[in-house]
Amino acid sequence: MSDLIHGGDLISASAQYGIPVEEWLDLSTGINPVPYPVPQISEHCFQQLPYQSAEFKAAVRSYYGAEGVAANGTQQIIELLPAVLPSVSQELPILLPDCGYQEHRYSWQQHGRAINYYPAIDQKAAEQRIEEQLNSGSAMHLLLINPNNPTGLKFTPEQIYRWAEQMQQGAYLIVDEAFIDLSPEQSVLSDYDRFEQLGNILVLRSFGKFFGLAGIRLGFTFANQQIQQQLQIELGPWAVNGPAQAVAIAALNDAQWQAEARQKIRQNAQATLEFWKPLLGKINAELLSCDGLFLTAKLDAEKAKQIYQFLAEQGILIRLVLDEEFNCDLSDDKAQGDSKNCLLRSGLVDTQNADQCQKLKRVISELLLTLE
16 A cells, blocks of 8 residues: 555655644654663764774673674664675575564565565464474574564574574574563573574664664674674674764663663553554454554454554554565465455553643544544
C-alpha cells in the first residue's frame, strides 16, 4: 500500500497529511519514549578525530560483558555481514524469520544468497522449522531476532546454544538482540564463556532503542576474534563519532538509570496496552506481544488500513506490516485464506506525558465511534 508511512518517517508523514512534524505522536517505532538525558558534551568530541577511547571500550565491556565491534548502528553491520562471512566460511544460504526487520533479508538478497524462512508468529512452528533445517544435513546460516520485532517471538539462551551446537561447519548463528535490554539475562552474552567456547554465534546489540537515542547511531557486534577483526577492517578507524561515544560512556555506566528505565518501560507498556484494549477488543484483534518496547496485534488488513488512516489524519503514526512484508504465510497452521490479515504495531506512550496520553485516548475513542 503506497500511502503507508513506515517507522519513524515523520518527514514523509508531515508532507502527506499536512501536519507539522512537531505535532505528531510517533508510535511507529520501538524506541524508549523516555530517553537517557544527554550529558554535557566536551567540545573536544566535535574537534578531534573519533578514535575509540579507553573509557568508551571500558563502558562497553561493563554493560555488555565483552568488548565488541562498535559501529554506526547495527544497520551498518547488517549490510556488511553477507560480505564478511564468506571470508571465514563458504557462501552459504541463510534461514530467516518470515517477518522481522526487513533489512536482514534485503542485505542477503543483495549478495545473491539463497534464503529460506521460518514462521515468526507461531512459536512451535518456528522451532519445528528451525530443527528440521538444522537436522537436514545442509549447512546454512541462521538468523534469530530475539525478541522478534514485530511478532514478539522469543528463544531462550539455552535453546540458542543448543542450536549453535547443531550448526554445520562454517555456518553461523546470528542473533539480533536489538530489544533484549529489558531482560539482559536472556542475552546469549550472559554466559560469555559458553558463547566464546562455541565460537559460531554472532550477536548484534542496538544502543538507541533501550536508551531512546536512535539518532546518535550506535550498535555493537560480538563474535569470534576472526570475524570481529574482519568487521573492524571493513568499518575503518572512525566508525563511531565522538559525541556518540561520550553519550554512550555516560549511559552504559549509569546502572541506576538503566534499572529505573526498565521499570518505566514496563509501566508505559501496560498503560499503552490499556489505551488500545477497547479498540483491539472491538475489532477482535489477536494480541501477539505487549511486554516490551512495542505492542503488536494481528487483525484484518482492511480494518488495519482504516485504523492507520484515521490515526494518521489525527497526527498519530503507527506501523502496519502488510502481506507483502511476509515471505511466507502469516501462520504455519493456516493456508492462503489467512492472507487478508496483517500486523499492527504501536510503540509506547510516556505515562508522564499527559499530552501524549490524552491524545491517544481521545483519538481511539473517536475511532471507536466510527465503528459503531
